[in-house]
Amino acid sequence: MSGLSVTATGDAARAVSAHVPSLVADRVASRVAAQEPDLWGPAAAEEAGKRLGWVDVASRSADLPGRVASLREELAAEGVDRVVLCGMGGSSLAPEVITATAGVPLVVLDGTDPGQVRRALTEGLERTVVVVSSKSGGTVETDSQRRAFVEAMTAAGVDAARRVVVVTDPGSPFAQMARDEGYRALFEADPDVGGRYSALTAFGLVPAGLAGADVQQLLDEAAEALEVLAADDEGNPGLQLGAALGGTDPLRDKLVLVEDGTPLSGFGAWAEQLVAESTGKEGTGLLPVVVAGTGSPEVASPTSDALVVRLVGDDEEPADGGGAGAEVRTSGSLGGQMALWETAVAVAGRLLGINPFDQPDVESAKQATRELLEGSPETEEALAVDGDVEIRGTSEVAGAATLEEAVDALLAQVDGDRGYLAVMAYLDREADADLEGVREDLAARTGRPVTFGWGPRFLHSTGQYHKGGPATGVYLQVTSEPAGEDLPISGRPFTFGGLQRAQAAGDAAVLADHGRPVLRLHLTDRSALGRLRAALAGADGRTR
The missing domain is CATH 3.40.50.10490 (Glucose-6-phosphate isomerase like protein; domain 1)
Known part of the structure; x- marks a missing residue:
């Protein structure tokens, strides 16, 4: 046996019941295993034809x-x-x-x-x-x-x-x-x-x-799992997970990933890219929300558009299939889980009607970065300066004079029914790791799912969903002057600090071009991170 287990409750269980029989009838599992490129429609066939090598x-x-x-x-x-x-x-x-x-x-x-x-x-x-x-x-x-x-x-x-x-x-x-x-x-x-x-x-x-x-x-774990995942059978865990991810009605497009007893460390960050970059396009998709634990707001009080996916241990008891919400539990070895999720995302792409193998909006941020590096433009003038924080952004935050006002103005743009907030930190993800804690603070403050990404890492992951997915997000970008001296790059006319600034500015420009609300907070001194975190958490007791 592969050791893979997928159980679903609520709306996710209903999606499995609704879609898996037709997926079996259409022989989707065996056709994926046979690397048939037409499963995702004629427009996707050329790309899919050269991207299915992962099945063997x-x-x-x-x-x-x-x-x-x-x-x-x-x-x-x-x-x-x-x-x-x-x-x-x-x-x-x-x-x-x-x-x-x-x-x-x-x-x-x-x-x-x-x-x-x-x-x-x-x-x-x-x-x-x-x-x-x-x-x-x-x-x-x-x-x-x-x-x-x-x-x-x-x-x-x-x-x-x-x-x-x-x-x-x-x-x-x-x-x-x-x-x-x-x-x-x-x-x-x-x-x-x-x-x-x-x-x-x-x-x-x-x-x-x-x-x-x-x-x-x-590889041995994956090989064993892929045999199971190739079967046109209603017990196929890849079909079940794919149906739960892409088949809820209405679509629960906020995918809350939580490690809940799994021995797989950091699996959510890997799944985040797989899901976001594969599905976030043509105005649809699934937004992975990687949370720190079961006490996170998105798990403790999931929103009506959320699907909670618990990554559990092999000895986890199966969940009751009833309930009005939506939850999935999945377990298995690391190689098996990787094969499972790759298969499930491909299946979900078919249900969503998109090509899960392209990433049409990733290149836009790269191109904007290249243009900034080649052009060496002057820094965009700040809308306001509050101590060590320079405030920039789109029209939604243009009237803010202080850090707190700017944050309030951005959070006011979060749609209470379908929206999400993305925090994008172009900082040192090791030395500044504590900032990631604001994710839960902001989720509690807004009552909506919040993602946190380190730049430029997230540009190769959720960055695709930000531009190509539903226009339901608002975006908070944090940048800073280097904590120490900048670092030159051999043979290049720019430094690492210059590259980091260009990546941030390029991404913000593309988001603005797509009509997304963006607040950019630049710290002229990285010691201002403490004040920034307090402002994001609403530490002065104010609420929206």
């Missing part, structure tokens, strides 16, 4: 565990035991959950904050191997991080070429660069698998395996 990933990735184990042994013999991963989105989220669940150390560098980058560059550099993961090599964050490591290692007398491992698509410019530069190893990933579906390809397995995770076990 266990055989496609069969040689990787041995290759990775050999390289790990070589590096260990040279005293190299610290693994740093430079990657974004699908290249970083899967290795992070794999290693966290396995309890092995991996430094994930998927930010551009100068302080965060500098720490990764200076801690144990003499025993570090850097895995640089990018399908093309052109991702600006990843390329900048690679340049920084090569320069730092060279300056420290370390042979940088012997410490860089590249994961990329076959025939990409990055693959050629790896050969030209003589990098330590080149792993060419499966080109028929999209980034967010790449957890069990080289993008997920190489960094996780080098860090010490048992990647062969992951």
Whole structure:
């Protein structure tokens, strides 16, 4: 048995009953397994035709565990035991959950904050191997991080070429660069698998395996699960979860993900990208809301448009299928759960009538960033300045003179029935991690689902949903001057701090172009974070 379990209650159970029989009759499970690209309609067929390799990933990735184990042994013999991963989105989220669940150390560098980058560059550099993961090599964050490591290692007398491992698509410019530069190893990933579906390809397995995770076990778990998920049977957990995600009526489009006894550490962050980037387009989609625990407002008092998904342990008792709300419980091994969610999201995409394999709005923020970096424009004038906080934003916040007034003005835009608030922090997600606590404060304050994303990490995840999903969100962006000195990027006319500012400004501009309400708060001194958190929490006792 695969060990996978999916149980649904309330509206989710009714969605399963309503849709699974027709999914079975249409042979959706076996047709996904056979990689039939027409399941999502004629417009999606071309893209789907080159993105379904994940359904037999266990055989496609069969040689990787041995290759990775050999390289790990070589590096260990040279005293190299610290693994740093430079990657974004699908290249970083899967290795992070794999290693966290396995309890092995991996430094994930998927930010551009100068302080965060500098720490990764200076801690144990003499025993570090850097895995640089990018399908093309052109991702600006990843390329900048690679340049920084090569320069730092060279300056420290370390042979940088012997410490860089590249994961990329076959025939990409990055693959050629790896050969030209003589990098330590080149792993060419499966080109028929999209980034967010790449957890069990080289993008997920190489960094996780080098860090010490048992990647062969992951593949074995996935292979067992995929056999079950290919069956045209009403007991198929992939069809059940897919129906619960995409088939409620009216659609419960706020997907509240909570770890409730699961041994899978950080699984929600991986599922967040898979769901948001796959479904958030054409004015529809599912918004993942990753919460800290069962006491979070979205779990304790779910809204009428929320579907609570509890990630539970294998010994969890099945839930009663009745009730007026909507809840799903799911359990299983990590490899099995990854295969389950990939299948379920593909099924949900069919029910939603969208192509789950494209990401049409991700490129817009990247393009805006490139234009800002190339044009070096002057900083947009602030609407108001309140101490160490500069206030900018769209017309909805234009009249605010203070930090508190600006926050109140933005929160007033949150629709009480269907809306959500997205907090987007372009800061140091390690040193400034405490700020993430405002998510629950704002959820309690607004009575609506609230997401929290670290920039630019979320641009490769929920950023697609922000622009392509329903126009029900309002957006709070937090930026700051670097906590210390800025950090130059070798061979580039901009710094890490400049890149971070351009990414934030570019994303805000695209959101504004889409008619989304945006409040931008820039801290001229990062010590103002305490005051900011108090203002967001409504610490002075005021309520909306």
